[in-house]
Amino acid sequence: MRDHVTISVNGKAVRVPPGTILAAAVAQAGVSSFRTSVRGEPRGPLCGMGVCFECCVTINGKAYSRSCLTLCEEGMEVKTNG
Amino acid sequence: MANQRLQSDVVVVGAGPTGIAAACAVAEHGMKVAVVDNSPWLGGQIWRGATTHPVPGRAGQWIDRLKRSGVSVLSNATAFAAPASHLLVAETPDGVLEITWNKLIAATGARERFLPFPGWTLPGVVGPGGLYAMVKLGWPVAGKRVVVAGSGPLLLAAADGLKQAGARVSLVAEQADWDHVLRFGKGLWRYPGKLLQGVGVKARLLGVPYRCGCWPVKAEGTAHVESVTLANGSSSWSEDCDYLACGFHLVPNVELPCLLGCALASGFVRVDALQLTSVPDVFCAGEPTGIGGADCALVEGQVAGLAAAGAEDQARTLFGRRATWHRFRTSLNQAFALRPELRHLATPDTFVCRCEDVRLADLKGCESLRAARLQTRCGMGSCQGRTCGAAVQFLFGWEPDSVRPPLFPVRLASLADESSHLDKPTLQTDNSLQA
Numbered sequence: 001m002r003d004h005v006t007i008s009v010n011g012k013a014v015r016v017p018p019g020t021i022l023a024a025a026v027a028q029a030g031v032s033s034f035r036t037s038v039r040g041e042p043r044g045p046l047c048g049m050g051v052c053f054e055c056c057v058t059i060n061g062k063a064y065s066r067s068c069l070t071l072c073e074e075g076m077e078v079k080t081n082g
Numbered sequence: 083m084a085n086q087r088l089q090s091d092v093v094v095v096g097a098g099p100t101g102i103a104a105a106c107a108v109a110e111h112g113m114k115v116a117v118v119d120n121s122p123w124l125g126g127q128i129w130r131g132a133t134t135h136p137v138p139g140r141a142g143q144w145i146d147r148l149k150r151s152g153v154s155v156l157s158n159a160t161a162f163a164a165p166a167s168h169l170l171v172a173e174t175p176d177g178v179l180e181i182t183w184n185k186l187i188a189a190t191g192a193r194e195r196f197l198p199f200p201g202w203t204l205p206g207v208v209g210p211g212g213l214y215a216m217v218k219l220g221w222p223v224a225g226k227r228v229v230v231a232g233s234g235p236l237l238l239a240a241a242d243g244l245k246q247a248g249a250r251v252s253l254v255a256e257q258a259d260w261d262h263v264l265r266f267g268k269g270l271w272r273y274p275g276k277l278l279q280g281v282g283v284k285a286r287l288l289g290v291p292y293r294c295g296c297w298p299v300k301a302e303g304t305a306h307v308e309s310v311t312l313a314n315g316s317s318s319w320s321e322d323c324d325y326l327a328c329g330f331h332l333v334p335n336v337e338l339p340c341l342l343g344c345a346l347a348s349g350f351v352r353v354d355a356l357q358l359t360s361v362p363d364v365f366c367a368g369e370p371t372g373i374g375g376a377d378c379a380l381v382e383g384q385v386a387g388l389a390a391a392g393a394e395d396q397a398r399t400l401f402g403r404r405a406t407w408h409r410f411r412t413s414l415n416q417a418f419a420l421r422p423e424l425r426h427l428a429t430p431d432t433f434v435c436r437c438e439d440v441r442l443a444d445l446k447g448c449e450s451l452r453a454a455r456l457q458t459r460c461g462m463g464s465c466q467g468r469t470c471g472a473a474v475q476f477l478f479g480w481e482p483d484s485v486r487p488p489l490f491p492v493r494l495a496s497l498a499d500e501s502s503h504l505d506k507p508t509l510q511t512d513n514s515l516q517a
Contacts, residue, residue, distance in 0.1 A: 019131075020220030028222050032205040032306045039439040042305050044205030046436070046469070048212025048221075049127050050120055051193045053464035053491075054436065064464070064491070068216060071122050 007076040022067035023048070023055045026080060033082025034067065042082050057081065085499045086179050090116040090154070092390050093170060093183040095161050095338055098126020099141075099376045100368030100383035101189035102148050107387025108187075109151035116181060117153055118172055120160040120490075124148070126191050127211060128376055131218035144380075163487035163500055164342055168363070171500045173492045178499040185363050185390040188339045188351070189383060192369035194236075194329035195472045198434045198442070199427035201301030201310075202328070210240035210327040217247045224248030226324040229310050231255040231298045234331035234418045235280075235375075241290060242283045244327070251290045253321055255312050257330070258418050260294035266417035273410055275377065299427055301326050315423065331418050333472040334370040340485040349475075349482075356397055357386035365390055374411030381407055425477050434477075435470040437463020451480040464491050 004015045007022075009029035016025045023045050026034060033042030034055050045055035050069040058079040059065040067078070092108045094101045097119035108115040123130055129141040148155075159172040159179060170181045194209040201207065208216075210230050217223050228249045230241045233256060241251045256263060270277040284292075296314040301307050310326045311318055336344075339351045345360035346352060351370045353359055359366050367386040368379035381404045388397035428434060430443035438459040448454040451461060451474060460474070461467030466489070467482070474480045488497065 016220055021216060023216055024220035024222065028220070034205070037203070037433075037436070037439050041203060041439070042205055043203060043436070044306075045208060045216065046196065046212065047193060047209050048214075048216040049193065049209075051465060051468045052436070056464070068212075069121050071219075 002074070005072045005074050007072050007074070007078060009078045010080060016072050018072075020072045022057070022059065022070040022072055022076070022078060025072050026055075026057065026067055026078065031080050031082065033080065035081045044082075085177060086174075088116060088154075088156075088179060088181045090114050090181060090183050092116075092185045092187065092387075093118060093181050094187045094189055094387075095119075095170070096126060096189035096191055096368075097121075097124045097155065097157070098128060098189060098191045098368070098379065099144065100191065100379040100386075101126070101187070102144050103380045103383030104187045104189055104365075104367060104387035104390070105153045106144070106147050106151050107384045107393075108391045109153045111388070111391035111393055113391050115153050116156055116183075117148075118156045118159045118161055118170070118181070120158070122157050124155065124157070127215050130215050160490050160492070161338060162489045162492050162496070164338075165487070165500065173490075173496045178496045180500075183363075185365065186342070187357075187383075187386050187390055188342070188344070188359075188364065188366040188370060189368050189379075189386075190335040190338050190370050191379075192332040192334050192373060193468065193472075194232075195331055195333045195476070196328075196469055197330050197424055197427060197473050197476065198432050198470075199298055199300060200429055200432050201303070201307065203433050203436055204301055204303050204307045205305065206303065206307035206324065207301050207326045207328060209329040211236050211329060211332075213325060213327045214240040214243040217244060217249075223325070225250065227252055227322060228325045228327055229253050229255065229298075229312075229321050229323040231257075231310070231312065231326065231328045232330045233257045233420065234329070235414070236329070236332070238280075238283050238287065238292070240327060242286050245287065245290065249325075251287070252323065253312075254287070254290060254292045255296045255298065256292065256294045256418075257297040257421055257424060258294060259421075262417045262419075263294050266413055269413050273377075273406070276375075276410070297421070297424060297427075298326065298328055330420060330424065330476075331415075332369065332373045334373065336370050337466075337468075337485050337489050339364070339366050339370060341487060341489060355401065356389035356394060357382060358389065372408070372411050373415060374407055375414065378404070378407035378411055420476060428477070434473060435460040435463065435467075437465050437469075440470075445474075445478075450483075452483055454480070466490070 300311040365386040367382035454460040
């Protein structure tokens, strides 16, 4: 098994150990606003377990994906909407 | 999107302690059982990370037992509809999966209760269980200042886990009064495992103040939380923090049982002695039947699994142990009952529904969740009221009403697939689990 996985968060490369959730990699990239609310506020993960949808990001072009329920995979391209 | 089909004697929804215990019991009686879970890992929230990081004690033992038992585990599968009797539909990364079953065990667990207060929508205000769950899978907290607040034993467990991960936990603020918590603590001698667990946690949290009878009233920061104001009814003070981990005990995930038609009693799924719900062939165990923790969940899961497998006599041998954990459950929920002051933390500008940014002031004049939904879109966003529903229930006494499919937002293609009934290939399941 590889000892790390590299993904891209808003164009910035992030190296994490395998088994890291995407939300954690986004936080490691220094991003705290994962999405913008309907009235324009920054939001980040709240529940951490797939319930609240505050951690949604765009993964490989697929919008509105829950980063707290997704494991990082090599080459994943992630865009936050914060 | 391909539709796939699977037939199973028993389907278990949820791969936490309840679901694992139930599935093992069924499989060990020679029946075909499939476990459906919406996450990529086993163990639910409490045992999360057990498959990627070695975990001590019984979580690892139960997961090993599950792996040996020949259970089909369907990870990343979100159950979202039940369009016909004995049919469950789940969305997977590969498309839609239709599962026909003879018996279903709902082991859907619980989520944290969040209550609105000014600043609770700032990034960095996270559930204690949620933050700890994310830390287990890489969320960086080393060196960060964390205030843990809200209610329930989960605050201490989360504080312990966060501290072990290198966080600087500056305070654990429990809303329940000290005498309630003390009475609960004194009663733990009846549950030696819990007592040992509690003593271990307290020892590891040496130097971290645990204050009872206080609660957060305001979080502040520009783009991220920077400080929290706490109050105890007579005074208030501020604490600087990088994270405010705040949750008010747990609420049951009853959406799937409700969709299946199961009756509730006081917000929990009503079950008989064999964990059977009001719907024939549908069992429910663990937190959806009452917030009792992992020990209670394990024994209820086993009872449900044995009953679903037809081994009712064997299930009855566990009733005594279950009764013990039900007594624990009662004292737990008495000790951490929410104080009325928490109903008045939100100001008119505070968002109550985070998905639709509905403010407290917007809800003025609404008399039910249904009215609020129609007039303000409260509870109509992506989380489908899972976050604000529990809040407005506590704030205004609005009971949750109907549950409709899809239970979670799904791709349009999945909805189209679910409604079509063309020839479908049968899914070849293998019993291999993700490493």
